[in-house]
Amino acid sequence: MTLQTDLTGHRHGHLTAVRFHRGSRQRQGTWECLCDCGETRHLSVAKFRRNKSCGCERPAHVSAAQRGVWDTETPTYPTAHQRVYSAKGQAAEHACPCGEQAAQWAYDGLDPDEFETRVSFKGVERIVKYSGDPKHYRALCISCHVKQDRYGKEVVS
Incomplete structure (x- = not known):
């Protein structure tokens, strides 16, 4: 059993981790993340740390x-x-x-x-x-x- 890092309230770029959703045995859990633009995304810990927005900022990043x-x-x-x-x-x-x-x-x-x-x-x-x-x-x-x-x-x- 692995321990899940508690990211509640942590910010990365425009995203804020709100709550954890437990996964099944085959899938890891995801974090419900709120973007500053108001969109919600469900991301793994790795994707939360890699992404800076829900995609709303993408044109500025490419x-x-x-x-x-x-x-x-x-x-x-x-x-x-x-x-x-x-x-x-x-x-x-x-x-x-x-x-x-x-x-x-x-x-x-x-x-x-x-x-x-x-x-x-x-x-x-x-x-x-x-x-x-x-x-x-x-x-x-x-x-x-x-x-x-x-x-x-x-x-x-």
């Missing part, structure tokens, strides 16, 4: 070249997922519609301006569709994400 990647009309697959993470936080901070803890962001397939790219995973190459708009992603557990992507089954919200 280079002009990196901002150009964010502002592009045709984002790469990794950039699209980074946009989702920046807008919505970690998927694990949300519940899947089935009631389990979410683990991944899943594209809903509804963006009329969707993009396609080839990705290779475990030696298998396939074409994946994705969106540059974070509103077309939802947090799902791995089981529901597989059902949606592989079998086209609707995951009820």
